[in-house]
Amino acid sequence: MANQLALLDAEEIALLVDSVQDYAIFLLGPNGEIRSWNAGAARIFGYSIDQVLGRNFLIVYPEEDIKAEKPKNELAVASATGRIEDEGWRIRANGERFWVNTVITALRNKDGSVRGFAKVTRDLTERREQEERLRQSEELFRLLVDSVREYAIFMLDPEGRITTWNSGAQRIKGYEPSEVIGRSFEMFFPEEDVKAGKPQRELQIARERGMFEDEGWRVRKDGTRFLANAVLTAVHGKHGELRGFAKVLRDVTERKRAEETQRALLEQREARLQAEEEKRRAEASSRVAQEANRAKDEFLMTLSHELRTPMTAILGWSRLLPTLRRDDDLFDDAVAAIARGAEMQARLIDDVLDVSRVVSGKLRLKPEQVDLASVIHGAIDSVRQSADARSISINEAFASNLGSAYVDPTRIQQVIWNLLANAIKFTPLGGAVHVVAVRNSTHVQITVSDTGEGIDPGFLPHVFEPFRQAENPRTRVHGGLGLGLSIVRYIVEAHGGSVSVKSEGRGRGSQFTVALPIAAVIPSEEAREQRKEQPAAPSLNATLLSGVRVLVLDDDNDGRALIRAALMRAGAIVEACDTGARALAQLEKEKPDVVVTDIAMPGMDGYAFTRALRERPHLADLKIVALSAFPIDSQSAETVRFDARLLKPIDPFALVEAVAAAIGKQPS
Amino acid sequence: MTSEPANAQPAERRRSYRALVVEDDGAILRLVKIVLEREGFTVEGVSHGGAAISLLQNVAYDLLILDLMLPHVGGEVVLGYLEETQPKYLRRVIVTTASPRKIPCEFLDRVCRLLAKPFDIDQLILFARECSETDERPGDGS
Numbered sequence: 001m002a003n004q005l006a007l008l009d010a011e012e013i014a015l016l017v018d019s020v021q022d023y024a025i026f027l028l029g030p031n032g033e034i035r036s037w038n039a040g041a042a043r044i045f046g047y048s049i050d051q052v053l054g055r056n057f058l059i060v061y062p063e064e065d066i067k068a069e070k071p072k073n074e075l076a077v078a079s080a081t082g083r084i085e086d087e088g089w090r091i092r093a094n095g096e097r098f099w100v101n102t103v104i105t106a107l108r109n110k111d112g113s114v115r116g117f118a119k120v121t122r123d124l125t126e127r128r129e130q131e132e133r134l135r136q137s138e139e140l141f142r143l144l145v146d147s148v149r150e151y152a153i154f155m156l157d158p159e160g161r162i163t164t165w166n167s168g169a170q171r172i173k174g175y176e177p178s179e180v181i182g183r184s185f186e187m188f189f190p191e192e193d194v195k196a197g198k199p200q201r202e203l204q205i206a207r208e209r210g211m212f213e214d215e216g217w218r219v220r221k222d223g224t225r226f227l228a229n230a231v232l233t234a235v236h237g238k239h240g241e242l243r244g245f246a247k248v249l250r251d252v253t254e255r256k257r258a259e260e261t262q263r264a265l266l267e268q269r270e271a272r273l274q275a276e277e278e279k280r281r282a283e284a285s286s287r288v289a290q291e292a293n294r295a296k297d298e299f300l301m302t303l304s305h306e307l308r309t310p311m312t313a314i315l316g317w318s319r320l321l322p323t324l325r326r327d328d329d330l331f332d333d334a335v336a337a338i339a340r341g342a343e344m345q346a347r348l349i350d351d352v353l354d355v356s357r358v359v360s361g362k363l364r365l366k367p368e369q370v371d372l373a374s375v376i377h378g379a380i381d382s383v384r385q386s387a388d389a390r391s392i393s394i395n396e397a398f399a400s401n402l403g404s405a406y407v408d409p410t411r412i413q414q415v416i417w418n419l420l421a422n423a424i425k426f427t428p429l430g431g432a433v434h435v436v437a438v439r440n441s442t443h444v445q446i447t448v449s450d451t452g453e454g455i456d457p458g459f460l461p462h463v464f465e466p467f468r469q470a471e472n473p474r475t476r477v478h479g480g481l482g483l484g485l486s487i488v489r490y491i492v493e494a495h496g497g498s499v500s501v502k503s504e505g506r507g508r509g510s511q512f513t514v515a516l517p518i519a520a521v522i523p524s525e526e527a528r529e530q531r532k533e534q535p536a537a538p539s540l541n542a543t544l545l546s547g548v549r550v551l552v553l554d555d556d557n558d559g560r561a562l563i564r565a566a567l568m569r570a571g572a573i574v575e576a577c578d579t580g581a582r583a584l585a586q587l588e589k590e591k592p593d594v595v596v597t598d599i600a601m602p603g604m605d606g607y608a609f610t611r612a613l614r615e616r617p618h619l620a621d622l623k624i625v626a627l628s629a630f631p632i633d634s635q636s637a638e639t640v641r642f643d644a645r646l647l648k649p650i651d652p653f654a655l656v657e658a659v660a661a662a663i664g665k666q667p668s
Numbered sequence: 669m670t671s672e673p674a675n676a677q678p679a680e681r682r683r684s685y686r687a688l689v690v691e692d693d694g695a696i697l698r699l700v701k702i703v704l705e706r707e708g709f710t711v712e713g714v715s716h717g718g719a720a721i722s723l724l725q726n727v728a729y730d731l732l733i734l735d736l737m738l739p740h741v742g743g744e745v746v747l748g749y750l751e752e753t754q755p756k757y758l759r760r761v762i763v764t765t766a767s768p769r770k771i772p773c774e775f776l777d778r779v780c781r782l783l784a785k786p787f788d789i790d791q792l793i794l795f796a797r798e799c800s801e802t803d804e805r806p807g808d809g810s
Contacts, residue, residue: 301767308766311786313695319789320702337695
């Protein structure tokens with residue numbers, strides 16, 4: 001510094017010193033008279049240079065310092081040692097006191113005699129105020145901590161020894177400060193925790209992570225235990241060194257107890273509600289069981305009655321038979337009566353067995369390609385005799401394109417027979433029964449209507465329920481078990497179709513309609529030929545799906561190829577996949593207009609695929625045509641929404657029409 | 669009658685006895701009729717309760733064979749009619765039923781006999797003789 005200053009001339013040094021604002025720098029003569037006064041001195045002491053030049057520097061000292069000859073002593077020390085540094089009060093021109101740091105340096109001649117002094121003074125008022133504020137704030141904080149009674153707040157040194165103790169700690173733990181200061185905080189832990197090293201572990205964790213929170217048992221001075229919620233915080237110095245830990249602890253025994261009481265109450269309430277709910281459910285299911293039992297008893301009673309009546313005729317006539325001669329007219333009557341009774345019983349038993357198969361899920365369909373018209377005719381033939389006996393005419397009207405169907409012929413004939421037998425049973429003498437069969441773009445419909453008794457509107461919703469009969473059981477006109485229509489509904493639904501009933505009410509006839517889905521139907525050769533002969537038909541099909549984007553999912557290569565070819569021939573743009581996962585990935589890339597999916601596939605089947613697809617919001621509205629072989633899982637079908645279902649083997653025409661229908665296109 | 673009766677009994681005695689059979693099942697009605705005719709009864713048959721009541725108003729039958737479950741007007745209604753008009757005549761009634769479990773025990777006190785279907789024709793003949801030969805003649809005490 002001296003070397004650098006040496007490069008400046010005296011005038012430049014005077015200017016530099018003069019310009020310093022934050023320090024008062026001035027020169028004194030050997031006896032303390034002021035010889036120079038820089039800008040900082042003028043600012044700090046409030047005297048201008050004119051007011052002080054030549055005056056003794058005592059003017060800036062307080063009275064008591066002057067009396068104690070402190071200024072004089074300072075000059076003496078500086079003379080003797082070369083330098084003195086001091087802090088103390090000074091007085092400004094306006095009489096205000098302020099705290100300074102001052103350094104007085106003796107200036108000497110070449111012979112060593114004191115020529116004067118350089119004095120540098122710094123105003124420390126601000127720093128002192130800050131220190132005072134800090135001291136007061138610390139005091140306040142200490143008082144605050146001390147006055148907190150709800151929380152035990154105390155400090156630990158880095159080894160876990162207690163260094164402070166507030167009134168809350170005293171209240172909660174029962175120790176006076178003198179009993180704990182300097183001791184390890186382990187003293188508050190239960191013995192087993194100390195043995196397990198828990199306190200040291202807490203310190204370790206707080207040291208590593210800055211904080212540790214814990215809820216656990218602690219021990220009071222009187223040996224009783226309480227449940228504490230405690231937070232241990234590591235306290236670090238300015239330079240990051242660990243200075244100790246702050247521990248804030250609360251007695252939560254009461255709160256915990258209250259919580260537990262509350263929880264116990266809630267649990268009790270919950271248990272009571274649950275018990276009530278279970279009781280309600282048990283009562284409901286017992287009602288259902290009683291109802292089912294009652295229905296079963298009723299059914300058994302009816303069954304017994306229905307079996308006993310033909311049995312009476314069989315037993316009676318067969319007892320009579322040996323007494324009759326072959327040429328006796330009665331002989332043939334007896335044999336016929338026995339046969340009729342046996343047939344009636346056989347039918348009843350068949351119905352009961354069918355219902356039992358339905359209930360146990362063992363009714364198996366044996367579908368094959370059959371001509372629908374001949375199936376219906378077979379049913380008509382078997383009721384012809386009983387219709388004739390009552391002079392009831394059976395009128396039939398079948399559409400020419402009715403075609404063949406992939407159905408169980410025995411079962412579908414049973415359905416039609418049941419509907420016809422009912423119609424005849426409930427139609428008065430001389431009435432008429434009509435059988436109409438038509439084929440539209442999605443279904444084949446077979447309607448059996450009569451001019452008979454009709455059905456009460458109140459009973460209409462129950463006609464397909466098993467064991468339900470509209471008749472008063474005491475005065476039954478028609479008898480029977482009440483199973484026929486429930487069997488009809490089951491068989492039709494197992495074919496993927498539906499059955500419905502209409503009646504204008506009592507005495508106004510009734511109409512039953514069976515609808516079998518189109519895919520179960522393959523048009524007859526004749527209808528196929530007709531289709532080929534129409535020149536417009538192929539071109540119509542070639543444009544029906546023009547530009548329609550279809551995603552096909554089928555694990556079977558041949559099936560996929562067939563579907564793809566049929567759709568492409570109708571103008572569709574087809575993307576084909578062999579697994580559900582690939583199809584879903586493809587759907588993420590591009591959304592088609594329609595998805596055609598097989599049902600039975602390994603891994604993700606058609607139901608799972610459709611569910612996954614419907615769960616994706618942007619695909620939920622996608623039209624889906626399902627292809628399935630027998631039998632349709634009606635349980636799963638209920639939970640999955642298909643826009644159309646086709647039964648295998650797939651008719652290409654029906655497929656194109658179903659896809660077109662799904663997106664609202666009609667073949668013109 | 670071109671054949672021998674199932675049970676060769678002195679039918680002559682009952683030649684003048686008249687029986688009414690009420691049964692909606694044609695095969696059973698015909699059977700009962702033939703069996704009773706072989707026993708010497710003069711038998712009339714109807715298939716519902718309404719027809720039975722109108723006949724009972726005019727004819728004093730020696731025997732009534734009544735099925736309980738009949739269309740429209742049931743057997744119970746016919747019994748009710750008899751209880752009101754000719755209570756003693758109930759001793760000449762054989763009730764047939766295909767639902768014997770539905771019949772309460774006290775019912776047996778109301779009529780002569782209860783015959784559960786399917787019944788044995790020997791039993792029918794036995795009951796028919798017993799009930800038709802009661803001392804209470806139709807019309808007595810009514």
